[in-house]
Amino acid sequence: MSVLAQTQQDALNLFEKIGLPTQRDEDWKYTDASRLKDLLESKVSGASVDIHNLGITELDAYRMVFINGVFTANESNLPQGISIESLATFETSNDNNEKELAKLFQVSSSDPLMNGFAAYNAATAKDGAAVCLKDNSKLDKPLYILHVSNQSHVIRHGLMLGKHAEAEVIEHFISLGEDKALSNATTAIILKDGARLEHSRIQQEGKSQSHVARVEVKQLANSSYTFHGVELGGILSRTDLVVDLHEQGASCSLNGLFVLGGRQHVDHHTRIDHTAPHCTSREHYRTVLDGRSHGVFNGKVMVHEGAIKTDSNMSNGNILLSKNAEIDTKPELEIYNDDVKCAHGATIGQLDDKQLFYLRSRGISAEAAQELLTFAFADEVLVAMSNQTVRSYVEKAAFAKLPHSDDLEGLLSE
Amino acid sequence: MIEIKDLHVSVEGKKILKGLNLTINAGEVHAIMGPNGAGKSTLSNVIAGRDGYEITGGSITYKGDDLLEMSPEERAWAGVFLAFQYPVEIPGVNNTYLLKAGVNAKRKHQGLEELDAFDFMKTVKEKAALVELDPSFLSRSVNEGFSGGEKKRNEIFQMAVLEPSLALLDETDSGLDIDALRIVAGGVNKLRSPDRAIVMITHYQRLLDYIEPDFVHVLADGVIQKTGDKSLALELEEHGYDWVKENK
Numbered sequence: 001m002s003v004l005a006q007t008q009q010d011a012l013n014l015f016e017k018i019g020l021p022t023q024r025d026e027d028w029k030y031t032d033a034s035r036l037k038d039l040l041e042s043k044v045s046g047a048s049v050d051i052h053n054l055g056i057t058e059l060d061a062y063r064m065v066f067i068n069g070v071f072t073a074n075e076s077n078l079p080q081g082i083s084i085e086s087l088a089t090f091e092t093s094n095d096n097n098e099k100e101l102a103k104l105f106q107v108s109s110s111d112p113l114m115n116g117f118a119a120y121n122a123a124t125a126k127d128g129a130a131v132c133l134k135d136n137s138k139l140d141k142p143l144y145i146l147h148v149s150n151q152s153h154v155i156r157h158g159l160m161l162g163k164h165a166e167a168e169v170i171e172h173f174i175s176l177g178e179d180k181a182l183s184n185a186t187t188a189i190i191l192k193d194g195a196r197l198e199h200s201r202i203q204q205e206g207k208s209q210s211h212v213a214r215v216e217v218k219q220l221a222n223s224s225y226t227f228h229g230v231e232l233g234g235i236l237s238r239t240d241l242v243v244d245l246h247e248q249g250a251s252c253s254l255n256g257l258f259v260l261g262g263r264q265h266v267d268h269h270t271r272i273d274h275t276a277p278h279c280t281s282r283e284h285y286r287t288v289l290d291g292r293s294h295g296v297f298n299g300k301v302m303v304h305e306g307a308i309k310t311d312s313n314m315s316n317g318n319i320l321l322s323k324n325a326e327i328d329t330k331p332e333l334e335i336y337n338d339d340v341k342c343a344h345g346a347t348i349g350q351l352d353d354k355q356l357f358y359l360r361s362r363g364i365s366a367e368a369a370q371e372l373l374t375f376a377f378a379d380e381v382l383v384a385m386s387n388q389t390v391r392s393y394v395e396k397a398a399f400a401k402l403p404h405s406d407d408l409e410g411l412l413s414e
Numbered sequence: 415m416i417e418i419k420d421l422h423v424s425v426e427g428k429k430i431l432k433g434l435n436l437t438i439n440a441g442e443v444h445a446i447m448g449p450n451g452a453g454k455s456t457l458s459n460v461i462a463g464r465d466g467y468e469i470t471g472g473s474i475t476y477k478g479d480d481l482l483e484m485s486p487e488e489r490a491w492a493g494v495f496l497a498f499q500y501p502v503e504i505p506g507v508n509n510t511y512l513l514k515a516g517v518n519a520k521r522k523h524q525g526l527e528e529l530d531a532f533d534f535m536k537t538v539k540e541k542a543a544l545v546e547l548d549p550s551f552l553s554r555s556v557n558e559g560f561s562g563g564e565k566k567r568n569e570i571f572q573m574a575v576l577e578p579s580l581a582l583l584d585e586t587d588s589g590l591d592i593d594a595l596r597i598v599a600g601g602v603n604k605l606r607s608p609d610r611a612i613v614m615i616t617h618y619q620r621l622l623d624y625i626e627p628d629f630v631h632v633l634a635d636g637v638i639q640k641t642g643d644k645s646l647a648l649e650l651e652e653h654g655y656d657w658v659k660e661n662k
């Protein structure tokens with residue numbers, strides 16, 4: 001049995017042992033996974049679709065397209081000399097870093113936030129992007145991974161950045177049609193010494209689609225990881241984001257934005273482990289909830305015993321636009337040494353009266369002023385995105401989901 | 415232009431204005447002086463339409479209409495402008511966008527076409543030059559990270575773009591150093607016009623050296639205690655507010 005086959009068998013055993021989470025599990029008390037049971041299994045069929053006008057078309061990037069979890073080579077465009085492949089092809093490689101990628105399939109019941117979906121993902125994933133950057137190499141353009149789906153599927157990406165390597169990776173999830181389906185997507189990442197990764201994940205699937213994701217990042221010395229999680233689509237979406245600041249000087253910055261309406265339910269559980277000294281973590285999540293939507297944010301920072309000089313800051317802001325919308329937010333901090341600088345906080349609120357009055361006193365109608373401040377509130381998270389094409393795509397998509405009167409048209413053309 | 419009659423205002427049950435009378439005509443520049451807590455900001459906020467103030471009596475007529483019946487934005491469209499004592503920071507809202515939205519909302523209300531983007535930018539740049547506001551401020555979020563003086567300058571810049579009929583400048587001079595004061599005052603002077611009224615609220619006589627008022631009022635204990643010309647400001651400087659109350 002190959003290393004990978006063995007690893008997947010172990011993952012399957014784990015899945016069979018732990019099963020899917022239930023609301024009795026503390027980490028799943030707000031999200032009812034039983035709704036997803038019947039959607040778990042992949043129903044892979046090579047849908048033939050014209051995807052040319054889908055996704056962020058204006059983005060100058062390398063592209064990998066996965067349709068229902070299957071790599072679609074003729075829609076993709078990959079750089080030379082850098083190993084970016086479909087996971088399905090890398091296993092036979094002799095390269096050491098690529099061998100290490102196989103380890104990214106390992107799951108263990110002791111991993112933070114481990115659950116049946118993640119185990120099932122590792123056990124059954126057949127495809128995904130395997131990105132391997134050599135030491136000191138830089139991806140000269142972003143890698144844009146577009147996922148198009150209308151059926152349940154499992155996908156597992158592995159990103160390995162060698163020492164001082166740099167890359168930007170954008171994952172985008174969209175649907176064809178409105179079938180009920182589940183995307184089960186994991187991205188496992190290793191950043192070696194001094195590597196830098198900016199990673200966006202834009203979930204914009206169809207109204208009936210569900211999404212369960214896990215992003216796990218292991219950071220070696222002085223590496224830097226920036227995450228932008230944008231939740232716009234789907235009916236139920238859960239992401240577990242697990243970052244291990246494993247060696248000295250590593251830093252991460254996790255940004256999240258939910259713009260929800262209708263009966264959408266989005267849950268992000270994040271877990272940052274400060275394992276080593278002198279690491280920095282920043283986390284900034286914002287949600288704007290309308291209709292009967294439900295947002296869940298649980299951000300846990302664990303500062304371990306030896307992790308002196310930890311610098312950690314977390315903030316979560318929420319605006320409820322409707323009486324029936326709901327947010328459950330819980331920033332959690334566990335600290336096992338004294339030599340740290342940590343702050344965290346969450347706010348749930350309406351808009352600021354002083355700001356509203358200021359705008360109205362300048363001639364902006366009450367309605368437009370509210371909409372403008374709501375948009376500005378959401379946009380503050382996107383400021384951290386360095387890719388302006390991606391940012392403006394997300395801004396437009398978020399703006400379209402927020403209530404906006406005619407007076408506000410033109411805002412995004414500024 | 416505006417006629418305030420027997421205005422009574424309370425905040426959280428506390429009486430602040432107690433029968434204030436004030437009439438201001440187009441083309442005039444008025445200064446309102448008075449001790450801290452006298453109710454000067456209360457008066458300007460009530461004119462601009464901020465809620466949280468209970469009007470327990472009196473009336474304000476503006477260009478023949480009942481001002482107190484109008485929403486803040488309607489007042490802005492009708493030409494009321496308040497330069498805030500403490501301008502609020504609005505992260506994520508672009509300074510230029512705010513003005514464009516404000517100008518166009520007003521035009522729409524007046525039945526005019528929206529301004530062409532190019533013409534608008536040209537106007538904006540001219541007006542920024544008027545108060546020597548660095549053009550980089552135009553693309554920044556409203557007041558975010560501005561110094562105290564920059565915020566005040568930004569207020570006068572907005573006034574220049576919005577071209578109000580009645581401008582209330584609430585302590586625009588405080589927090590300005592002497593050079594900035596000269597620049598801002600120069601901007602305000604250029605905005606003086608026969609169909610515009612300007613009301614300056616200030617603690618200090620020095621502002622009036624730069625912008626010469628037609629009338630000076632002393633507001634204390636919730637009413638206008640005394641009205642005079644600019645020599646009143648000098649007397650005040652010399653004798654203090656108690657002197658005013660004793661020599662009504």
Ligand SMILES: Nc1ncnc2c1ncn2[C@@H]1O[C@H](COP(=O)(O)OP(=O)(O)O)[C@@H](O)[C@H]1O
Pocket residue numbers: 425426430448449450451452453454455456457466
């Ligand atoms: N929003 C408010 N809430 C409570 N008290 C207020 C509020 N605004 C003003 N006041 C009170 O009203 C009085 C007048 O305040 P203000 O109009 O700001 O005075 P001035 O501008 O003349 O210094 C003060 O006693 C102040 O504390």
Ligand SMILES: [Mg+2]
Pocket residue numbers: 454455456499584585
């Ligand atoms: Mg005041």
